[in-house]
Amino acid sequence: MLEINNLKSRVGDSDILRGLSLSVNAGEVHAIMGPNGSGKSTLAQVIAGHEDYVVTGGDVQYQGKDLLDLKPEERAREGIFLGFQYPVEIPGVNNAYLLKAAVNAKRKHQGLGEVDAFEFLKLAREKMAALGMDPKFLNRGVNEGFSGGEKKRNEILQMAMLEPSLAILDETDSGLDIDALKAVAQGVNTLRGPDRAIILITHYQRLLDYIEPDFVHVLSEGRIIRSGDKTLALELEEKGYEWVREAASA
Amino acid sequence: MTSENIESIVNRRYEHGFVTDIETESLPPGLDEGVVRAISARKNEPEFMLEWRLQAYRQWLEMAEPEWAHLHYPPVKFNEISYYAAPKSDADRPKSLDEVDPKLLETYDKLGIPLHERARLAGVAVDAVFDSVSVATTFKDKLSEAGVIFCSFSEAVREHPELVKKYLGSVVPRRDNFYAALNSAVFSDGSFVYIPKGVRCPMELSTYFRINAANTGQFERTLIIADEGSHVSYLEGCTAPMRDENQLHAAVVELVALEGAEIKYSTVQNWYPGDENGVGGIYNFVTKRGDCRGANSKISWTQVETGSAITWKYPSCLLRGENSVGEFYSVAVANNMQQADTGTKMIHIGANTSSTIVSKGISAGKAQNAYRGLVKVMPQAHGARNHTQCDSLLIGKECGAHTFPYMEIKNPSARIEHEATTSKISADQLFYCRQRGISEEDAVNMIVNGFCKEVFKELPMEFAVEAQALLNVSLEGAVG
Numbered sequence: 237m238l239e240i241n242n243l244k245s246r247v248g249d250s251d252i253l254r255g256l257s258l259s260v261n262a263g264e265v266h267a268i269m270g271p272n273g274s275g276k277s278t279l280a281q282v283i284a285g286h287e288d289y290v291v292t293g294g295d296v297q298y299q300g301k302d303l304l305d306l307k308p309e310e311r312a313r314e315g316i317f318l319g320f321q322y323p324v325e326i327p328g329v330n331n332a333y334l335l336k337a338a339v340n341a342k343r344k345h346q347g348l349g350e351v352d353a354f355e356f357l358k359l360a361r362e363k364m365a366a367l368g369m370d371p372k373f374l375n376r377g378v379n380e381g382f383s384g385g386e387k388k389r390n391e392i393l394q395m396a397m398l399e400p401s402l403a404i405l406d407e408t409d410s411g412l413d414i415d416a417l418k419a420v421a422q423g424v425n426t427l428r429g430p431d432r433a434i435i436l437i438t439h440y441q442r443l444l445d446y447i448e449p450d451f452v453h454v455l456s457e458g459r460i461i462r463s464g465d466k467t468l469a470l471e472l473e474e475k476g477y478e479w480v481r482e483a484a485s486a
Numbered sequence: 487m488t489s490e491n492i493e494s495i496v497n498r499r500y501e502h503g504f505v506t507d508i509e510t511e512s513l514p515p516g517l518d519e520g521v522v523r524a525i526s527a528r529k530n531e532p533e534f535m536l537e538w539r540l541q542a543y544r545q546w547l548e549m550a551e552p553e554w555a556h557l558h559y560p561p562v563k564f565n566e567i568s569y570y571a572a573p574k575s576d577a578d579r580p581k582s583l584d585e586v587d588p589k590l591l592e593t594y595d596k597l598g599i600p601l602h603e604r605a606r607l608a609g610v611a612v613d614a615v616f617d618s619v620s621v622a623t624t625f626k627d628k629l630s631e632a633g634v635i636f637c638s639f640s641e642a643v644r645e646h647p648e649l650v651k652k653y654l655g656s657v658v659p660r661r662d663n664f665y666a667a668l669n670s671a672v673f674s675d676g677s678f679v680y681i682p683k684g685v686r687c688p689m690e691l692s693t694y695f696r697i698n699a700a701n702t703g704q705f706e707r708t709l710i711i712a713d714e715g716s717h718v719s720y721l722e723g724c725t726a727p728m729r730d731e732n733q734l735h736a737a738v739v740e741l742v743a744l745e746g747a748e749i750k751y752s753t754v755q756n757w758y759p760g761d762e763n764g765v766g767g768i769y770n771f772v773t774k775r776g777d778c779r780g781a782n783s784k785i786s787w788t789q790v791e792t793g794s795a796i797t798w799k800y801p802s803c804l805l806r807g808e809n810s811v812g813e814f815y816s817v818a819v820a821n822n823m824q825q826a827d828t829g830t831k832m833i834h835i836g837a838n839t840s841s842t843i844v845s846k847g848i849s850a851g852k853a854q855n856a857y858r859g860l861v862k863v864m865p866q867a868h869g870a871r872n873h874t875q876c877d878s879l880l881i882g883k884e885c886g887a888h889t890f891p892y893m894e895i896k897n898p899s900a901r902i903e904h905e906a907t908t909s910k911i912s913a914d915q916l917f918y919c920r921q922r923g924i925s926e927e928d929a930v931n932m933i934v935n936g937f938c939k940e941v942f943k944e945l946p947m948e949f950a951v952e953a954q955a956l957l958n959v960s961l962e963g964a965v966g
């Protein structure tokens with residue numbers, strides 16, 4: 237599904253990703269962990285196509301296409317979803333309106349008809365109930381005045397509605413109380429399936445108690461320095477990142 | 487269709503339609519008393535109207551053209567303007583929509599303009615637009631049943647001189663300002679509305695107006711009188727782009743609301759703004775004022791301003807009657823090299839008068855957008871209230887927004903609230919939308935429409951949709 241090969245990327249004057257390679261197949265869940273500033277969000281933004289993150293080397297294949305050739309909206313319509321670490325507020329734009337526009341943009345791209353307001357609302361209410369979200373969030377401005385936890389749930393709602401092939405969740409678990417964390421995990425587990433892949437960016441083992449990853453990678457200074465199965469996350473929790481770094485440079 | 491049929495339709499247009507019945511040639515450029523007399527003569531005006539024009543002309547001569555700090559434009563050469571242009575003859579017009587510029591038709595499509603209105607808007611010769619003529623006739627019948635007078639200004643001068651004499655200039659005096667004086671001297675035509683006591687006008691005057699007033703000329707004059715307890719909603723303008731060879735437009739609109747009456751006046755202004763470099767484009771200098779003359783009356787202005795190279799207008803309310811209410815809802819868009827200077831004046835004179843101002847300014851490209859508002863509370867206006875909300879949205883780095891709220895409060899019991907915000911469409915917001923599969927242009931439209939929501943909801947329903955589409959078209963290419 238996703239093949240990242242020796243990817244290098246720069247923000248402003250600094251090189252952030254310095255030759256990152258990662259292969260993700262359909263049906264897999266990958267967790268990416270690593271200290272603050274190691275480049276986790278940068279990787280997510282590069283995959284999503286943010287233009288502040290300049291690719292200076294390497295290539296990325298997504299479902300057999302050259303991903304870096306596509307505009308951000310094209311990537312999204314092709315099934316890539318990024319749950320943002322800091323979802324932006326868009327005051328005045330109705331949450332339901334944005335969500336419906338997003339769903340229809342994707343359907344149009346797939347040659348499907350638009351969903352009408354009735355179908356849309358029915359589906360949105362179902363998904364919200366499953367996430368423990370009050371339906372009144374549909375009528376608020378996008379993330380406008382939402383608490384941290386509400387913003388993250390809203391990201392998961394969007395993901396649930398868009399049913400992406402590749403979902404990247406950037407620290408969706410940070411700052412969540414246990415109920416919210418469970419709701420998020422349930423949203424992700426519902427999405428999980430043989431045709432989809434999920435990349436979880438996280439700091440904490442906590443999330444992985446609820447979403448069991450197939451692979452765990454440690455990112456440091458713009459490279460993946462270690463990969464393993466779910467036991468690597470437990471080991472990290474116990475021994476810290478320093479341990480991997482030392483092991484890697486040894 | 488037989489030629490007889492066509493002829494009867496053509497004639498019906500002159501009978502019931504809303505067109506000036508002048509077929510003489512244009513006057514040569516320049517302005518003097520002779521020109522004023524000639525305009526009046528060609529319209530077969532009664533003596534009182536000529537006198538009124540002449541006085542306005544003499545007053546205009548003594549006035550100086552205003553200078554505005556935030557507007558920049560080359561001086562208007564008043565002696566090179568032709569003050570009376572003959573209407574275009576049918577021979578010069580396209581014979582059917584097939585002959586109309588496809589670009590224009592594409593825009594109608596984007597704006598969702600109903601099919602039966604397109605031909606008229608595009609200036610297709612009359613025999614091809616029989617549909618809308620018959621529609622207009624039906625409207626006219628319905629209105630006269632209710633006792634509503636709705637006709638061209640020229641017709642009102644001849645048919646209802648007592649009403650014109652009583653109310654013309656009673657809200658905007660001839661010498662109110664330079665452009666109002668000029669308009670008073672040379673006004674071409676416009677509309678006249680009278681709603682009798684206790685009558686609720688049976689329809690939006692928008693529909694009727696839109697299919698009738700394609701060519702009202704550069705010095706438009708409108709007078710609307712709502713008698714006691716009556717109600718009217720009037721819509722001026724059109725979302726379709728209006729091109730005009732006349733660079734200067736100086737309209738005057740006067741509204742009078744007597745006791746318990748309500749006037750809702752909505753404007754969609756989309757004159758040609760000039761190209762990206764600011765070449766061409768209309769100078770739109772308008773004086774609009776409503777007089778809440780009676781107790782418990784209400785005047786509400788709603789405007790969506792997207793066109794013109796320069797817009798200068800401040801629809802205002804004189805709140806004389808006790809408990810009278812003034813409202814101003816505005817969306818002003820300035821893109822490329824456009825300059826907009828708009829706002830309102832709420833003058834509280836009567837006790838317990840209240841006013842609401844909601845202004846949404848959008849600037850893109852290199853445009854400058856200024857809100858200029860005055861809230862004035864006179865000493866006798868006990869218990870006056872005003873709420874002002876003034877928001878600016880910037881798209882890109884080269885545009886500007888300016889807010890000038892003036893207040894003159896002479897009664898200590900007044901309650902005045904003012905809120906102002908300035909926001910930018912951020913790159914992060916756009917990226918967020920794009921990551922959800924929404925194109926950048928759609929994202930901008932979505933954010934802009936969200937920003938304007940409060941104003942759009944004041945527009946007549948079917949027009950709100952068109953206004954939204956209009957905004958999208960006006961901001962095309964504003965990003966990236």
Ligand SMILES: Nc1ncnc2c1ncn2[C@@H]1O[C@H](COP(=O)(O)OP(=O)(O)O)[C@@H](O)[C@H]1O
Nearest residue numbers: 247248252271272273274275276277278279288
């Ligand atoms: N938009 C940006 N502008 C400048 N520097 C940035 C930007 N985004 C990230 N960086 C820098 O890139 C490095 C990696 O950041 P990031 O990818 O956010 O790390 P992580 O998500 O792993 O904490 C940090 O040093 C950060 O300061």
Ligand SMILES: [Mg+2]
Nearest residue numbers: 276277321407
């Ligand atoms: Mg991060």
